[in-house]
Amino acid sequence: MNIIILDDYQDAVRKLDCARLLEPFNAKVFTNTVKGVGQLSVRLRDADIIVLTRERTQISRQLLEKLPRLKLIAQTGKAGAHIDVQACTDQGVAIAEGVGSPIAPAELTWSLIMAATRRLPQYIANLKHGAWQQSGFKAASMPANFGLGSVLHGRTLGIWGYGRIGRLVAHYGHAFGMQVLVWGSESSRQKAQADGFAAAESREAFFTESDVLSMHLRLHEATRGIVTAQDLARMKPTALFVNTSRAELVEADALLGALNRGRPGLAAVDVFESEPILQGHALLRLENCICTPHIGYVEQDSYELYFRAAFDNVVNFVAGQPSNILNPEVFSGPARAG
Incomplete structure (x- = not known):
C-alpha cells in the first residue's frame, strides 16, 4: 500500500x-x-x-x-x-x-482576543524598531486613544455558535469578568442560557452590543456568507471581530471594507478563503487586522x-x-x- x-x-x-x-x-x-x-x-x-x-x-x-x-x-x-x-x-x-x-482552537481564539485588545502585535513590532510604548493607531478616523488598548473585564463578549469551541471561549470570557452574549440557533441559545449566559435579543443587538465578537460556526451552505457588511457596520468603532472558524462565514470582501470604514475598529483572523494566502493579501496590509496562518489546531x-x-x-x-x-x-x- x-x-x-x-x-x-x-x-x-x-x-x-x-x-x-x-x-x-x-x-x-x-x-x-x-x-x-x-x-x-x-x-x-x-x-x-x-x-x-x-x-x-x-x-x-x-x-x-x-x-x-x-x-x-x-x-x-x-x-x-x-x-x-x-x-x-x-x-x-x-x-x-x-x-x-476544541482546546487548541479555543485557546488560540483567546490568545488573539488578548493580543488584539492590548495591541501586543503593534507594540512588539514597534519596539523592535526602537519605538517605546508606541502602538500606532493614530489615524484621525480612529477613536481617541485607540492605540492604548483596553482591558476585557466589564466588556461584552459576543459568541456566535455555542458548540464545543464557543462554549470554552464563553467560559474564558466569564473568567476574565466579561459579560457573555450568545447568538446562534435556538438550541445554541438555550444551551448558553442553561450555562448561565445571556442570549442576544436579536441579531442586530448582538452586533451592536458586542465589544468582542467571535465566530464559532461550522461552514455549510446555510452559514456561507452569513455575516454581512450590514452586520459589521453595526459594530462599535472600538469593537474587535474575531474569526478562527472559517473565512467563508463572512460575505466576500465584507470584512476588508468594514475595517477600512472603521466598524469594527479591529479584527483578528486565523482563516482565509484561499490558503496559503499570498504575501500581498489585502488584510495583511491593514494595521487594524491581526492575521495568523490558520494555526487554530497547530x-x-x-x-x-x-x-x-x-x-x-x-x-x-x-x-x-x-x-x-x-x-x-x-x-x-x-x-x-x-
Missing part, C-alpha cells in the same frame, strides 16, 4: 510519536501544497491511501476520477466541505474520519491526537478491519482496480 500524507507545512508529522504506526508501510510526506487538479493527480497517482491534514486539500470528483488506485482517504479530524463525499462513494473510495479537540498535542486517530484508521483499513468510515456503503459495491 502506498500512503501519501499531504500538506505538512512544518515537516512535523514524521517527528510525531504516532508516526511509528506507519513505519511498516510505504509512506511519503509532502510539505508543500499544490492546488490544481492536474498537479494533484500527478502527485497522488500512485496513492492507495491519502492522509489529509485537515482541510488543506480539496478532494473533488474531477480529481478522484484521475486516481484509479485510491481506496481510502484518512481524514485528520472530521470530514468537511473540502471532500466531495458523494463522489468518493460513487468512485468506491472510503473516507475514514478522525477525532478532534500545536503538538493536537497533532498527536489528530494524526494518531488517522493513522489508526489507516492501519485498520490495511488489516481488513476498516474503522470510523463515513461512507460504509462503498464496501457493498465493486472493489476499485489497482
